[in-house]
Amino acid sequence: xxxxxLPSPARFIVLLVLGSCxxxxxxxxxxxxxxxxxxxxNISYPFRLNHDPEKCGxxxxxxxxxxxxxxxxxxxxxxxxxxxxxxxxxxxxxDANVRExxxxxxxxxxLASYNFSDEDPYSMFLRRGNTFWxxxxxxxxxxxxxxxxxxxxxxxxxxxxxxxxxDVSSGHSFINIGSLIASDLRDSCRxxxxxxxxxxxxxxxxxxxxxxxxxxxxxLSWLRSYYRGGYWRELFDSNR
Numbered sequence: 001x002x003x004x005x006l007p008s009p010a011r012f013i014v015l016l017v018l019g020s021c022x023x024x025x026x027x028x029x030x031x032x033x034x035x036x037x038x039x040x041x042n043i044s045y046p047f048r049l050n051h052d053p054e055k056c057g058x059x060x061x062x063x064x065x066x067x068x069x070x071x072x073x074x075x076x077x078x079x080x081x082x083x084x085x086x087x088x089x090x091x092x093x094x095d096a097n098v099r100e101x102x103x104x105x106x107x108x109x110x111l112a113s114y115n116f117s118d119e120d121p122y123s124m125f126l127r128r129g130n131t132f133w134x135x136x137x138x139x140x141x142x143x144x145x146x147x148x149x150x151x152x153x154x155x156x157x158x159x160x161x162x163x164x165x166x167d168v169s170s171g172h173s174f175i176n177i178g179s180l181i182a183s184d185l186r187d188s189c190r191x192x193x194x195x196x197x198x199x200x201x202x203x204x205x206x207x208x209x210x211x212x213x214x215x216x217x218x219x220l221s222w223l224r225s226y227y228r229g230g231y232w233r234e235l236f237d238s239n240r
Contacts, residue, residue, distance in 0.1 A: 032056035037065035040081055046222060047084065047091075060121040061222065071096070074122065077109030082217050088126070090140060092198065094217030103165035103211045112143055112194040122220040124196070141196040141218035144210060145176040150188040162207050175210055177201055 035043040035052055040063075043049060048057025050064050063081060064071040070081035072093050079093035095107035113124055125137045146162070150171045162173045173192075176184075185191070199213035 037063070037070040038068040040070040040084060042086075043070070043084070044086070058121075075109070075111065075115050077111060079217075089221050089223040090126070090219045091122075091222065092217050092219045094215060095195065098211075098214045100215055103208060105211075106146070106166070106193065107195045107214060110194045111196055122222055124220065126221050126223060140221060141198045142177070142201075143179055144195050144197055144201075144213070145180050145191055146173070146193040146195075147176055147185070147189050148173050148192050149186065149190075160205060160207055160210055165207055165211065175207065177203075177205070177210075 032044070032048075032052065032055065034041070035049045035056075037043065037049060043063060045056075046058040047061045047063055048059070049070075050062050062073075064073065072079045072081055072091070074093075078096040080096050082092040082094055084091050095109060097105060097108035099105040116122065116124055124139055124141055126140060147159075148171050160175045160177065162175060166173050180191075195214065196218035197210075197213040197216060198219040199216040201210060201213050
């Protein structure tokens with residue numbers, strides 16, 4: 001049977017039944033008592049700690065407990081887990097190098113939208129809508145771009161001076177909030193670091209506000225790959 005050929009109401013019912021069956025299978029095959037590490041008390045499917053029994057969780061969502069902190073290793077970067085929200089399928093993490101008591105502490109690892117692919121276990125996006133076909137995709141996190149220029153840039157929109165927390169020996173350092181295309185970057189400037197945050201940052205924010213945003217971290221979703229093997233998985237999950 002070709003599900004795509006069915007009328008929309010019938011198609012939705014079929015997908016709903018298939019999704020329910022998959023949820024039941026996951027529940028049966030992966031039922032384990034929740035794990036905990038530090039402040040993260042309810043680590044359950046699809047997540048697992050690396051020392052949990054193999055039957056627990058999904059190996060794509062391994063977490064580690066280090067010095068009483070829950071840690072996610074992502075694209076060779078190390079991130080401390082701040083929270084896991086099983087209601088909206090998001091995990092919030094922060095670069096392990098960012099320190100609350102030091103505004104000069106920077107994320108060690110660059111991370112941007114181009115790091116993610118459709119086959120990855122995590123996504124920067126979620127969908128909202130009644131069905132997949134009329135749903136909208138929205139970003140969970142926005143980019144923060146650290147830029148160094150030979151000369152001071154004036155009247156740059158959505159840019160924030162990093163001084164006095166970060167000072168460079170020559171030139172000028174500032175931050176661009178939001179996406180940036182190559183033509184926006186002046187010849188005398190170069191990108192030093194690209195990171196993400198899910199914290200709200202306004203156009204009049206200071207660098208301290210941005211550092212607080214780095215401390216808040218950024219959200220990722222595991223919704224896209226929660227079910228294996230079908231285009232219908234996002235449809236079933238879009239309003240849960």
